[in-house]
Amino acid sequence: MSDTKVIDACNTFCPGPLMELITYMKQAEVGDTLELLSTDQGSASDVPEWVEKVGHEMIGSEKVGEVWHIKVRKAK
Amino acid sequence: MRILVVGGGTGGTIVANNLARRLSAELRAGKVTLTMLSASDRHMYQPGLLYVAFGQMMPDALYRDQASLLEPSIEFHVDPVKHFMLDEQKVRTGSDRVFGYDVLVIATGSRMVPEEIPGLVEGSETFYSEAGAIKMYKALRNFQGGRIALVVGVPHKCPIAPVEATFSLHDFFKARGIRDQVEIKYHYPINRIHSIENVAKWAKPEFDRMEVAYETLFNLKEVDVANRIIRSEEDTEYAYDLLISIPAHRGMAVIEENQLGQAGWIPTDRHQLTMAGYDNVYVLGDTTNLPVSKTGSAAHFEAEVVAENIASIVKIGEPVREYDGKVYCFIEAGHDQATYAMFNYQNPPDLKPANKSMHWFKMSYNQLYWSSVRGLL
Amino acid sequence: MSSQTNLSDGPAGRIEENVGAADLRHLLELATLVTAARDAMSDDIVTRMSSAVNEGLILLDRVTRNPGLMRLLQALERSECQSLLEALADALTATSRELVSDPTGSGAGGGLLRLLRDPGTRDTLRLVCVLGGHLSRNLEAATKVSVSPGGSGAPL
Incomplete structure:
Protein backbone atom coordinates (compact mmCIF):
# COMPACT_ATOMS: atom_id res chain seq x y z
CA MET A 1 0.00 0.00 0.00
CA SER A 2 1.33 3.42 -0.89
CA ASP A 3 1.25 6.11 1.79
CA THR A 4 -1.30 8.86 1.49
CA LYS A 5 0.00 12.30 2.38
CA VAL A 6 -2.62 14.10 4.50
CA ILE A 7 -2.81 17.90 4.22
CA ASP A 8 -4.70 19.49 7.10
CA ALA A 9 -6.10 22.75 5.73
CA CYS A 10 -9.04 22.91 8.15
CA ASN A 11 -9.97 26.35 9.48
CA THR A 12 -7.62 28.29 7.26
CA PHE A 13 -8.48 31.26 5.09
CA CYS A 14 -5.21 32.32 3.53
CA PRO A 15 -3.59 30.84 1.50
CA GLY A 16 -6.51 28.39 1.77
CA PRO A 17 -7.08 24.68 0.99
CA LEU A 18 -6.59 24.70 -2.80
CA MET A 19 -3.33 26.68 -2.50
CA GLU A 20 -2.15 24.16 0.10
CA LEU A 21 -2.99 21.28 -2.26
CA ILE A 22 -1.10 22.95 -5.14
CA THR A 23 1.92 23.49 -2.84
CA TYR A 24 2.07 19.84 -1.78
CA MET A 25 1.27 18.58 -5.29
CA LYS A 26 4.47 20.27 -6.53
CA GLN A 27 6.48 18.39 -3.89
CA ALA A 28 4.84 15.01 -4.61
CA GLU A 29 5.95 12.33 -7.10
CA VAL A 30 3.75 11.19 -10.01
CA GLY A 31 1.47 8.46 -8.67
CA ASP A 32 1.38 9.81 -5.10
CA THR A 33 -1.99 10.27 -3.42
CA LEU A 34 -2.77 13.37 -1.42
CA GLU A 35 -5.71 13.72 0.95
CA LEU A 36 -6.84 17.30 1.58
CA LEU A 37 -8.82 18.03 4.74
CA SER A 38 -10.89 21.18 4.45
CA THR A 39 -13.70 22.89 6.35
CA ASP A 40 -14.28 25.28 3.45
CA GLN A 41 -17.51 24.39 1.62
CA GLY A 42 -16.03 25.77 -1.60
CA SER A 43 -13.33 23.09 -1.65
CA ALA A 44 -15.85 20.41 -2.71
CA SER A 45 -16.22 22.12 -6.10
CA ASP A 46 -13.00 24.19 -6.36
CA VAL A 47 -10.61 21.27 -5.97
CA PRO A 48 -12.20 18.93 -8.58
CA GLU A 49 -12.37 21.85 -11.05
CA TRP A 50 -8.62 22.48 -10.74
CA VAL A 51 -7.74 18.77 -10.71
CA GLU A 52 -9.67 18.22 -13.93
CA LYS A 53 -8.25 21.30 -15.65
CA VAL A 54 -4.64 20.53 -14.80
CA GLY A 55 -5.00 16.82 -15.55
CA HIS A 56 -4.55 15.07 -12.19
CA GLU A 57 -6.93 12.35 -10.99
CA MET A 58 -9.76 12.73 -8.48
CA ILE A 59 -10.01 9.62 -6.29
CA GLY A 60 -12.80 10.62 -3.98
CA SER A 61 -14.49 13.33 -2.01
CA GLU A 62 -16.59 12.88 1.10
CA LYS A 63 -17.75 14.97 4.01
CA VAL A 64 -17.20 13.49 7.46
CA GLY A 65 -18.80 15.71 10.08
CA GLU A 66 -17.74 19.24 9.18
CA VAL A 67 -14.62 18.18 7.29
CA TRP A 68 -14.26 17.46 3.57
CA HIS A 69 -11.81 14.64 2.77
CA ILE A 70 -10.70 15.07 -0.84
CA LYS A 71 -8.31 12.52 -2.34
CA VAL A 72 -6.29 13.31 -5.44
CA ARG A 73 -3.60 11.35 -7.31
CA LYS A 74 -0.77 13.19 -9.02
CA ALA A 75 -0.89 12.19 -12.69
CA LYS A 76 1.80 14.37 -14.30
CA MET B 1 18.76 28.20 30.69
CA ARG B 2 20.35 28.74 27.27
CA ILE B 3 17.96 30.19 24.67
CA LEU B 4 19.19 30.20 21.08
CA THR B 33 21.47 33.42 28.29
CA LEU B 34 19.96 34.66 25.05
CA THR B 35 21.90 34.26 21.80
CA MET B 36 20.97 35.10 18.22
CA LEU B 37 22.67 33.70 15.14
CA SER B 38 21.91 35.39 11.84
CA ALA B 39 23.17 35.27 8.28
CA SER B 40 23.31 39.07 7.98
CA ASP B 41 24.37 42.13 9.98
CA ARG B 42 21.55 44.07 8.34
CA HIS B 43 17.78 43.84 8.78
CA MET B 44 15.53 44.50 5.81
CA TYR B 45 11.95 45.79 5.95
CA GLN B 46 10.76 43.46 3.21
CA PRO B 47 7.30 44.98 2.56
CA GLY B 48 9.16 48.11 1.40
CA LEU B 49 10.43 46.28 -1.71
CA LEU B 50 7.11 46.79 -3.49
CA TYR B 51 7.47 50.57 -2.96
CA VAL B 52 11.04 50.43 -4.33
CA ALA B 53 9.75 48.68 -7.47
CA PHE B 54 7.40 51.62 -8.10
CA GLY B 55 9.89 54.37 -7.19
CA GLN B 56 8.06 55.29 -3.99
CA MET B 57 10.88 54.38 -1.60
CA MET B 58 14.66 54.34 -1.89
CA PRO B 59 16.43 51.03 -1.09
CA ASP B 60 18.55 52.47 1.76
CA ALA B 61 15.34 53.25 3.67
CA LEU B 62 14.66 49.50 3.92
CA TYR B 63 17.63 48.71 6.17
CA ARG B 64 18.82 49.06 9.75
CA ASP B 65 21.86 47.49 11.41
CA GLN B 66 20.62 44.31 13.05
CA ALA B 67 22.69 44.93 16.21
CA SER B 68 21.02 48.34 16.65
CA LEU B 69 17.60 46.64 16.79
CA LEU B 70 18.53 44.17 19.52
CA GLU B 71 18.35 44.58 23.28
CA PRO B 72 21.87 44.85 24.75
CA SER B 73 21.37 41.64 26.74
CA ILE B 74 21.16 39.59 23.52
CA GLU B 75 24.45 38.04 22.38
CA PHE B 76 24.43 38.53 18.63
CA HIS B 77 26.64 36.75 16.07
CA VAL B 78 26.62 37.07 12.30
CA ASP B 79 27.31 33.41 11.81
CA PRO B 80 24.61 31.37 10.04
CA VAL B 81 23.84 27.85 11.22
CA LYS B 82 24.94 25.06 8.89
CA HIS B 83 24.12 21.97 10.96
CA PHE B 84 21.26 21.37 13.36
CA MET B 85 21.99 18.56 15.84
CA LEU B 86 18.59 18.55 17.53
CA ASP B 87 19.10 15.30 19.47
CA GLU B 88 22.29 16.70 21.03
CA GLN B 89 20.72 20.16 21.52
CA LYS B 90 23.49 21.84 19.51
CA VAL B 91 24.00 23.72 16.26
CA ARG B 92 27.20 24.21 14.26
CA THR B 93 27.73 27.48 12.38
CA GLY B 94 29.45 28.50 9.17
CA SER B 95 32.58 29.46 11.13
CA ASP B 96 32.56 25.98 12.71
CA ARG B 97 31.52 27.19 16.15
CA VAL B 98 29.17 25.00 18.19
CA PHE B 99 26.35 26.52 20.24
CA GLY B 100 24.45 24.40 22.74
CA TYR B 101 20.91 25.26 23.82
CA ASP B 102 18.10 24.27 26.14
CA VAL B 103 15.47 26.03 24.02
CA LEU B 104 15.88 26.62 20.29
CA VAL B 105 13.85 29.02 18.13
CA ILE B 106 14.11 28.49 14.36
CA ALA B 107 13.09 31.53 12.32
CA THR B 108 15.18 31.26 9.18
CA GLY B 109 12.45 32.45 6.78
CA SER B 110 11.94 31.64 3.14
CA ARG B 111 13.45 32.37 -0.26
CA MET B 112 12.04 32.75 -3.74
CA VAL B 113 12.88 29.98 -6.21
CA PRO B 114 12.20 31.39 -9.70
CA GLU B 115 14.80 28.93 -11.06
CA GLU B 116 12.24 26.13 -10.65
CA ILE B 117 10.29 27.46 -13.66
CA PRO B 118 12.16 27.36 -16.98
CA GLY B 119 12.76 30.89 -18.28
CA LEU B 120 11.41 32.72 -15.26
CA VAL B 121 14.75 34.09 -13.98
CA GLU B 122 15.85 35.60 -17.27
CA GLY B 123 12.38 36.40 -18.56
CA SER B 124 10.68 38.25 -15.71
CA GLU B 125 10.93 41.19 -13.37
CA THR B 126 10.34 40.57 -9.68
CA PHE B 127 10.34 42.78 -6.58
CA TYR B 128 11.26 40.07 -4.06
CA SER B 129 14.88 41.27 -3.73
CA GLU B 130 16.50 44.71 -3.59
CA ALA B 131 18.31 44.27 -6.92
CA GLY B 132 15.13 42.87 -8.48
CA ALA B 133 12.98 45.75 -7.24
CA ILE B 134 15.40 48.36 -8.65
CA LYS B 135 15.61 46.50 -11.97
CA MET B 136 11.81 46.26 -12.10
CA TYR B 137 11.46 50.01 -11.48
CA LYS B 138 13.82 50.76 -14.39
CA ALA B 139 11.88 48.35 -16.63
CA LEU B 140 8.58 50.01 -15.70
CA ARG B 141 10.07 53.47 -16.17
CA ASN B 142 11.28 52.58 -19.66
CA PHE B 143 8.10 50.75 -20.68
CA GLN B 144 6.32 52.75 -23.37
CA GLY B 145 3.25 50.56 -23.84
CA GLY B 146 2.21 46.98 -24.62
CA ARG B 147 1.14 43.89 -22.73
CA ILE B 148 2.12 43.32 -19.11
CA ALA B 149 1.55 39.89 -17.58
CA LEU B 150 1.64 39.26 -13.84
CA VAL B 151 2.12 35.65 -12.75
CA VAL B 152 1.97 34.12 -9.27
CA GLY B 153 3.79 31.05 -7.96
CA VAL B 154 2.69 28.83 -5.06
CA PRO B 155 3.39 29.24 -2.18
CA HIS B 156 4.57 32.84 -2.05
CA LYS B 157 5.49 35.34 0.61
CA CYS B 158 2.92 38.11 1.27
CA PRO B 159 -0.28 36.73 -0.27
CA ILE B 160 -1.71 40.21 -0.78
CA ALA B 161 1.23 41.29 -2.98
CA PRO B 162 -0.28 40.17 -6.33
CA VAL B 163 -3.33 42.40 -5.83
CA GLU B 164 -1.29 45.33 -4.50
CA ALA B 165 1.18 45.10 -7.39
CA THR B 166 -1.72 45.17 -9.85
CA PHE B 167 -3.24 48.29 -8.28
CA SER B 168 0.22 49.90 -8.30
CA LEU B 169 0.75 49.06 -11.98
CA HIS B 170 -2.54 50.73 -12.86
CA ASP B 171 -1.69 53.87 -10.82
CA PHE B 172 1.89 54.01 -12.14
CA PHE B 173 0.91 54.04 -15.82
CA LYS B 174 -2.05 56.31 -15.18
CA ALA B 175 0.30 58.84 -13.55
CA ARG B 176 2.61 58.57 -16.58
CA GLY B 177 -0.35 59.24 -18.86
CA ILE B 178 0.02 56.01 -20.88
CA ARG B 179 -2.44 53.71 -19.09
CA ASP B 180 -4.52 53.46 -22.29
CA GLN B 181 -1.47 52.05 -24.10
CA VAL B 182 -0.82 49.36 -21.48
CA GLU B 183 -2.72 46.09 -21.24
CA ILE B 184 -2.42 44.51 -17.79
CA LYS B 185 -3.28 40.83 -17.35
CA TYR B 186 -3.30 39.18 -13.94
CA HIS B 187 -2.85 35.40 -13.65
CA TYR B 188 -3.75 33.54 -10.45
CA PRO B 189 -3.33 29.85 -9.52
CA ILE B 190 -6.78 29.08 -8.06
CA ASN B 191 -10.29 29.64 -9.38
CA ARG B 192 -10.84 33.16 -8.07
CA ILE B 193 -8.59 36.23 -8.19
CA HIS B 194 -7.43 35.95 -4.57
CA SER B 195 -7.15 33.15 -2.04
CA ILE B 196 -9.20 35.13 0.52
CA GLU B 197 -12.78 34.97 -0.73
CA ASN B 198 -13.70 38.45 0.53
CA VAL B 199 -10.61 39.97 -1.06
CA ALA B 200 -11.50 38.26 -4.35
CA LYS B 201 -15.08 39.60 -4.15
CA TRP B 202 -13.81 43.11 -3.43
CA ALA B 203 -10.97 43.14 -5.98
CA LYS B 204 -12.98 41.76 -8.95
CA PRO B 205 -15.10 44.89 -9.56
CA GLU B 206 -11.99 47.00 -8.89
CA PHE B 207 -10.10 45.10 -11.62
CA ASP B 208 -13.09 45.58 -13.95
CA ARG B 209 -13.12 49.32 -13.19
CA MET B 210 -9.37 49.57 -13.90
CA GLU B 211 -9.77 47.42 -17.03
CA VAL B 212 -7.32 44.82 -15.71
CA ALA B 213 -7.84 41.46 -17.42
CA TYR B 214 -7.49 38.28 -15.39
CA GLU B 215 -7.15 34.56 -15.85
CA THR B 216 -7.69 32.19 -12.94
CA LEU B 217 -6.51 28.57 -12.61
CA PHE B 218 -3.19 29.60 -14.17
CA ASN B 219 -0.17 27.80 -12.70
CA LEU B 220 2.95 28.82 -14.59
CA LYS B 221 4.75 25.91 -16.29
CA GLU B 222 7.33 27.77 -18.40
CA VAL B 223 8.38 31.09 -19.88
CA ASP B 224 9.31 31.11 -23.56
CA VAL B 225 11.72 34.01 -23.26
CA ALA B 226 12.63 34.24 -26.96
CA ASN B 227 8.99 34.54 -28.06
CA ARG B 228 7.76 36.24 -24.86
CA ILE B 229 5.04 33.71 -24.11
CA ILE B 230 3.99 32.25 -20.74
CA ARG B 231 2.43 28.80 -20.61
CA SER B 232 0.45 27.23 -17.78
CA GLU B 233 0.13 23.74 -16.34
CA GLU B 234 -3.52 24.08 -17.39
CA ASP B 235 -2.42 24.36 -21.06
CA THR B 236 -3.16 28.02 -21.67
CA GLU B 237 -0.75 30.69 -22.87
CA TYR B 238 -0.35 34.45 -23.13
CA ALA B 239 2.03 36.64 -25.15
CA TYR B 240 3.56 39.49 -23.14
CA ASP B 241 5.91 42.42 -23.60
CA LEU B 242 6.83 42.73 -19.91
CA LEU B 243 6.50 39.88 -17.42
CA ILE B 244 6.24 40.52 -13.68
CA SER B 245 6.48 37.49 -11.45
CA ILE B 246 5.76 36.69 -7.84
CA PRO B 247 7.85 33.53 -7.75
CA ALA B 248 7.10 30.43 -5.71
CA HIS B 249 8.99 30.19 -2.41
CA ARG B 250 10.71 27.46 -0.41
CA GLY B 251 12.07 27.45 3.11
CA MET B 252 15.80 28.13 3.48
CA ALA B 253 18.23 25.60 1.99
CA VAL B 254 19.76 24.84 5.42
CA ILE B 255 16.40 23.45 6.58
CA GLU B 256 16.22 21.09 3.61
CA GLU B 257 19.92 20.12 3.88
CA ASN B 258 19.38 19.14 7.52
CA GLN B 259 16.19 17.25 6.61
CA LEU B 260 14.10 19.26 9.05
CA GLY B 261 11.21 19.65 6.63
CA GLN B 262 10.18 19.00 3.04
CA ALA B 263 10.82 22.02 0.77
CA GLY B 264 12.32 23.80 3.77
CA TRP B 265 9.03 24.05 5.72
CA ILE B 266 9.32 22.57 9.22
CA PRO B 267 6.34 20.52 10.50
CA THR B 268 4.98 22.69 13.31
CA ASP B 269 2.16 22.38 15.86
CA ARG B 270 -0.40 24.99 14.81
CA HIS B 271 -1.18 26.12 18.39
CA GLN B 272 2.03 25.51 20.38
CA LEU B 273 4.38 26.39 17.49
CA THR B 274 6.74 23.62 18.51
CA MET B 275 8.50 21.44 15.96
CA ALA B 276 6.95 17.97 15.54
CA GLY B 277 8.84 15.60 17.85
CA TYR B 278 10.76 18.33 19.75
CA ASP B 279 9.06 20.19 22.60
CA ASN B 280 12.09 22.44 23.14
CA VAL B 281 12.28 23.60 19.51
CA TYR B 282 9.97 26.43 18.44
CA VAL B 283 9.37 27.39 14.81
CA LEU B 284 7.87 30.62 13.58
CA GLY B 285 7.27 32.85 10.60
CA ASP B 286 7.76 31.61 7.06
CA THR B 287 9.76 28.60 8.33
CA THR B 288 6.67 26.68 9.52
CA ASN B 289 4.59 24.37 7.36
CA LEU B 290 1.42 25.88 8.85
CA PRO B 291 -1.41 26.72 6.47
CA VAL B 292 -1.23 30.42 7.37
CA SER B 293 0.02 33.36 5.31
CA LYS B 294 3.76 33.72 4.88
CA THR B 295 3.96 37.29 6.07
CA GLY B 296 5.69 39.42 8.69
CA SER B 297 2.38 39.86 10.46
CA ALA B 298 1.99 36.12 11.10
CA ALA B 299 5.64 35.99 12.23
CA HIS B 300 4.97 38.89 14.61
CA PHE B 301 1.95 37.33 16.31
CA GLU B 302 3.63 33.93 16.45
CA ALA B 303 6.77 35.51 17.97
CA GLU B 304 4.71 37.04 20.78
CA VAL B 305 3.23 33.65 21.63
CA VAL B 306 6.61 31.88 21.48
CA ALA B 307 8.31 34.54 23.64
CA GLU B 308 5.55 34.52 26.23
CA ASN B 309 5.67 30.72 26.41
CA ILE B 310 9.47 30.47 26.70
CA ALA B 311 9.45 33.18 29.38
CA SER B 312 6.71 31.40 31.31
CA ILE B 313 8.62 28.11 31.07
CA VAL B 314 11.63 29.88 32.62
CA LYS B 315 9.47 31.42 35.36
CA ILE B 316 6.87 28.74 36.18
CA GLY B 317 7.87 25.72 34.12
CA GLU B 318 4.83 25.71 31.80
CA PRO B 319 3.72 27.47 28.59
CA VAL B 320 0.73 29.78 28.98
CA ARG B 321 -0.49 30.70 25.50
CA GLU B 322 -1.58 29.19 22.21
CA TYR B 323 -1.32 30.73 18.75
CA ASP B 324 -4.82 31.36 17.38
CA GLY B 325 -3.75 31.80 13.76
CA LYS B 326 -3.97 35.60 13.85
CA VAL B 327 -2.83 37.47 10.74
CA TYR B 328 -3.32 41.18 10.00
CA CYS B 329 -2.61 42.33 6.45
CA PHE B 330 -2.66 45.87 5.13
CA ILE B 331 -3.99 46.03 1.59
CA GLU B 332 -2.89 49.01 -0.51
CA ALA B 333 -5.82 49.58 -2.88
CA GLY B 334 -4.38 52.24 -5.18
CA HIS B 335 -5.56 55.87 -5.38
CA ASP B 336 -3.82 56.50 -2.00
CA GLN B 337 -6.40 54.28 -0.33
CA ALA B 338 -5.99 51.13 1.69
CA THR B 339 -7.90 48.59 3.73
CA TYR B 340 -6.93 45.56 5.79
CA ALA B 341 -7.77 41.92 6.36
CA MET B 342 -7.60 40.34 9.80
CA PHE B 343 -8.33 36.70 10.45
CA ASN B 344 -7.44 33.70 12.57
CA TYR B 345 -8.15 29.97 12.59
CA GLN B 346 -11.79 30.55 13.52
CA ASN B 347 -12.81 33.85 11.93
CA PRO B 348 -12.57 34.64 8.23
CA PRO B 349 -11.45 38.12 7.17
CA ASP B 350 -14.17 40.73 6.93
CA LEU B 351 -13.04 43.41 4.51
CA LYS B 352 -13.82 47.09 5.19
CA PRO B 353 -14.08 49.66 2.37
CA ALA B 354 -10.70 51.17 1.47
CA ASN B 355 -10.02 54.72 2.64
CA LYS B 356 -7.23 57.27 2.89
CA SER B 357 -6.74 56.96 6.66
CA MET B 358 -5.87 53.26 6.31
CA HIS B 359 -3.34 54.20 3.61
CA TRP B 360 -1.70 56.61 6.05
CA PHE B 361 -1.80 53.96 8.75
CA LYS B 362 0.20 51.73 6.38
CA MET B 363 2.58 54.62 5.60
CA SER B 364 3.03 55.12 9.34
CA TYR B 365 3.57 51.43 9.92
CA ASN B 366 6.41 51.49 7.36
CA GLN B 367 8.24 53.64 9.96
CA LEU B 368 6.80 52.16 13.14
CA TYR B 369 8.00 48.70 12.02
CA TRP B 370 11.35 49.56 13.61
CA SER B 371 9.65 50.06 16.97
CA SER B 372 7.70 46.89 16.39
CA VAL B 373 10.75 44.64 15.86
CA ARG B 374 12.38 46.16 18.94
CA GLY B 375 9.45 44.71 20.88
CA LEU B 376 7.83 48.08 21.60
CA LEU B 377 4.62 47.82 19.55
CA MET C 1 -46.03 51.26 29.17
CA SER C 2 -44.92 54.84 29.37
CA SER C 3 -41.31 53.98 30.23
CA GLN C 4 -41.05 51.95 26.98
CA THR C 5 -42.44 54.86 24.96
CA ASN C 6 -39.86 57.13 26.59
CA LEU C 7 -37.06 54.71 25.77
CA SER C 8 -37.90 54.55 22.07
CA ASP C 9 -38.30 58.31 21.73
CA GLY C 10 -35.69 59.12 24.33
CA PRO C 11 -32.29 59.11 22.63
CA ALA C 12 -33.29 61.41 19.78
CA GLY C 13 -35.10 63.69 22.19
CA ARG C 14 -32.11 63.82 24.55
CA ILE C 15 -29.69 64.67 21.71
CA GLU C 16 -31.90 67.55 20.57
CA GLU C 17 -32.28 68.80 24.15
CA ASN C 18 -28.60 68.58 24.99
CA VAL C 19 -26.98 69.72 21.77
CA GLY C 20 -27.57 73.37 21.15
CA ALA C 21 -26.99 75.33 17.96
CA ALA C 22 -23.65 76.59 19.28
CA ASP C 23 -22.47 73.04 19.96
CA LEU C 24 -23.41 71.97 16.45
CA ARG C 25 -21.54 74.95 15.03
CA HIS C 26 -18.46 73.92 17.02
CA LEU C 27 -18.78 70.34 15.79
CA LEU C 28 -19.05 71.63 12.24
CA GLU C 29 -15.93 73.74 12.76
CA LEU C 30 -14.10 70.72 14.08
CA ALA C 31 -15.23 68.62 11.12
CA THR C 32 -13.98 71.34 8.73
CA LEU C 33 -10.67 71.39 10.58
CA VAL C 34 -10.31 67.60 10.26
CA THR C 35 -11.10 67.75 6.53
CA ALA C 36 -8.64 70.64 6.05
CA ALA C 37 -5.89 68.76 7.88
CA ARG C 38 -6.68 65.62 5.86
CA ASP C 39 -6.48 67.55 2.57
CA ALA C 40 -3.20 69.18 3.61
CA MET C 41 -1.51 65.85 4.41
CA SER C 42 0.66 63.95 1.98
CA ASP C 43 2.40 60.56 2.08
CA ASP C 44 5.67 62.36 2.74
CA ILE C 45 4.31 64.27 5.72
CA VAL C 46 2.82 61.10 7.19
CA THR C 47 6.12 59.26 6.68
CA ARG C 48 8.18 62.03 8.32
CA MET C 49 5.78 62.35 11.25
CA SER C 50 5.72 58.59 11.80
CA SER C 51 9.49 58.45 11.55
CA ALA C 52 9.77 61.13 14.27
CA VAL C 53 7.25 59.28 16.45
CA ASN C 54 9.16 56.03 15.88
CA GLU C 55 12.53 57.53 16.84
CA GLY C 56 10.92 59.29 19.83
CA LEU C 57 9.39 56.04 21.05
CA ILE C 58 12.72 54.24 20.77
CA LEU C 59 14.56 57.04 22.59
CA LEU C 60 11.95 57.16 25.35
CA ASP C 61 12.11 53.39 25.74
CA ARG C 62 15.90 53.39 25.93
CA VAL C 63 16.14 56.27 28.38
CA THR C 64 13.41 55.07 30.72
CA ARG C 65 14.89 51.57 30.98
CA ASN C 66 18.45 52.78 31.57
CA PRO C 67 19.00 53.52 35.31
CA GLY C 68 22.30 55.31 34.68
CA LEU C 69 20.84 57.68 32.12
CA MET C 70 17.80 58.37 34.33
CA ARG C 71 20.13 59.27 37.21
CA LEU C 72 22.16 61.52 34.93
CA LEU C 73 18.97 63.28 33.79
CA GLN C 74 17.88 63.76 37.42
CA ALA C 75 21.28 65.24 38.27
CA LEU C 76 21.29 67.51 35.24
CA GLU C 77 17.84 68.84 36.16
CA ARG C 78 19.16 70.31 39.48
CA SER C 79 19.37 74.08 39.47
CA GLU C 80 23.03 74.15 40.56
CA CYS C 81 23.95 72.20 37.41
CA GLN C 82 22.34 74.70 35.07
CA SER C 83 25.18 77.25 35.06
CA LEU C 84 27.70 74.46 34.44
CA LEU C 85 25.61 73.08 31.56
CA GLU C 86 25.22 76.52 30.01
CA ALA C 87 28.96 77.15 30.36
CA LEU C 88 29.68 73.78 28.78
CA ALA C 89 27.35 74.50 25.86
CA ASP C 90 28.91 77.96 25.28
CA ALA C 91 32.40 76.50 25.58
CA LEU C 92 31.58 73.84 22.95
CA THR C 93 30.42 76.53 20.52
CA ALA C 94 33.49 78.73 21.17
CA THR C 95 35.84 75.73 20.86
CA SER C 96 34.32 74.68 17.54
CA ARG C 97 34.78 78.23 16.18
CA GLU C 98 38.36 78.47 17.47
CA LEU C 99 39.31 75.13 15.96
CA VAL C 100 37.89 76.19 12.59
CA SER C 101 39.71 79.57 12.65
CA ASP C 102 43.05 78.05 13.84
CA PRO C 103 43.02 74.38 12.80
CA THR C 104 46.77 73.75 13.19
CA GLY C 105 47.25 75.39 16.62
CA SER C 106 49.80 78.18 17.16
CA GLY C 107 53.18 76.52 17.70
CA ALA C 108 54.01 73.35 19.64
CA GLY C 109 55.55 73.73 23.13
CA GLY C 110 55.26 77.49 23.14
CA GLY C 111 51.59 77.35 22.19
CA LEU C 112 50.87 74.89 25.00
CA LEU C 113 52.64 77.10 27.55
CA ARG C 114 50.63 80.10 26.37
CA LEU C 115 47.45 78.04 26.83
CA LEU C 116 48.48 77.07 30.37
CA ARG C 117 49.15 80.72 31.28
CA ASP C 118 45.53 81.50 30.39
CA PRO C 119 43.52 81.71 33.68
CA GLY C 120 40.50 80.16 31.90
CA THR C 121 42.51 77.05 30.98
CA ARG C 122 43.72 76.77 34.59
CA ASP C 123 40.12 77.02 35.88
CA THR C 124 39.01 74.33 33.47
CA LEU C 125 41.88 72.05 34.49
CA ARG C 126 40.81 72.54 38.10
CA LEU C 127 37.21 71.67 37.16
CA VAL C 128 38.36 68.47 35.42
CA CYS C 129 40.49 67.54 38.47
CA VAL C 130 37.59 68.12 40.89
CA LEU C 131 35.25 66.11 38.63
CA GLY C 132 37.85 63.33 38.39
CA GLY C 133 38.15 63.21 42.19
CA HIS C 134 34.37 62.90 42.69
CA LEU C 135 34.11 60.30 39.92
CA SER C 136 36.90 58.25 41.44
CA ARG C 137 35.34 58.35 44.96
CA ASN C 138 31.86 57.45 43.57
CA LEU C 139 33.28 54.58 41.53
CA GLU C 140 35.11 53.30 44.60
CA ALA C 141 31.86 53.45 46.60
CA ALA C 142 29.94 51.64 43.83
CA THR C 143 32.60 48.91 43.72
CA LYS C 144 32.44 48.48 47.51
CA VAL C 145 28.63 48.12 47.35
CA SER C 146 28.86 45.45 44.68
CA VAL C 147 31.29 43.33 46.75
CA SER C 148 29.82 44.13 50.18
CA PRO C 149 29.38 41.18 52.59
CA GLY C 150 26.31 39.11 51.72
CA GLY C 151 26.34 40.19 48.07
CA SER C 152 26.45 37.26 45.70
CA GLY C 153 27.81 39.16 42.71
CA ALA C 154 31.43 38.81 41.66
CA PRO C 155 33.70 41.85 42.05
CA LEU C 156 33.73 44.18 39.05
Missing part, protein backbone atom coordinates in the same frame (compact mmCIF):
# COMPACT_ATOMS: atom_id res chain seq x y z
CA VAL B 5 17.39 32.09 18.30
CA VAL B 6 18.40 31.15 14.76
CA GLY B 7 17.41 33.83 12.26
CA GLY B 8 17.37 37.63 12.54
CA GLY B 9 14.31 38.49 10.44
CA THR B 10 11.02 39.83 11.73
CA GLY B 11 10.09 36.73 13.76
CA GLY B 12 13.54 36.06 15.24
CA THR B 13 14.16 39.69 16.18
CA ILE B 14 10.76 40.13 17.84
CA VAL B 15 11.03 36.88 19.78
CA ALA B 16 14.57 37.75 21.00
CA ASN B 17 13.71 41.31 22.03
CA ASN B 18 10.45 40.24 23.64
CA LEU B 19 12.32 37.58 25.63
CA ALA B 20 15.04 40.07 26.65
CA ARG B 21 12.35 42.34 28.09
CA ARG B 22 10.41 39.57 29.83
CA LEU B 23 13.53 37.90 31.24
CA SER B 24 15.61 41.01 32.02
CA ALA B 25 16.10 40.04 35.69
CA GLU B 26 17.04 36.45 34.84
CA LEU B 27 19.47 37.64 32.16
CA ARG B 28 21.12 40.14 34.56
CA ALA B 29 21.44 37.43 37.20
CA GLY B 30 23.05 35.07 34.67
CA LYS B 31 20.29 32.46 35.08
CA VAL B 32 19.38 32.77 31.41
